[in-house]
Structures are given as C-alpha cells and as structure tokens.
Amino acid sequence: MLRYDEKGLIPAIAQDADTGEVLMLAYMDEEALRRTLASGDVWFYSRSRNELWHKGATSGNYLKLRAAVKDCDGDSILLQVKPAGPVCHTGNKTCFFQQLQEKDID
DSSP: OOOOOTTSOEEEEEEETTTOOEEEEEEEOHHHHHHHHHHSBOEEEETTTTEEEETTTTTSOOEEEEEEEEOTTSSOEEEEEEESSOOSTTSOSSSOOSOOOGGGTO
C-alpha cells in the first residue's frame, strides 16, 4: 500500500531510465498515478495550481513511463522515464542543476 500525506499526495522522483540521472521531483495524487499507469504518460498533481498536470502538455517534453517502483516504506515513488526533451521549465535537461550553497539555507 502507498502512504499518501495528509493532502493525499506522494513524492514522485522522475529518473532517466537510460542514464539513471535524476530529472525532477514532483507530487502525485491517486488520480495522477492511475492516469500514469494506464496511459504510459506521466501525470503529476500541481500543488500550486491544485490540479492534475500532464507533464509535457504545454512544452511537448513528455515523460514516457518505463517503470514505476515504490520505496520500502511506500511513501515515495521512483518513475523511470524516457524524456522527450528537457524536463525543467528553464530549458535544462534536469531540474537539479544549481549547486547548493550555504546562503541558500537562510
């Protein structure tokens, strides 16, 4: 069983199935997960817009699902995907490209 948080969401990490590179972290609700598993296209739940989000619907940079696994506690999901282009809204291949600095902590 999956363990969703109090808002009905679960963290989902998107990883490039070919390279192993971590591409992004987003959240899914039950409906996003059901749509992802049924369609093979990755869906998330947008916390800022409070709605389902079909990754790539605007940019064309879809994520095609290759595999989905849960962690040992059932409180997060790893999505192994084939990206159709850059994943980050900035145009970068991955959302994880900024070196963390101590000034970022404050």
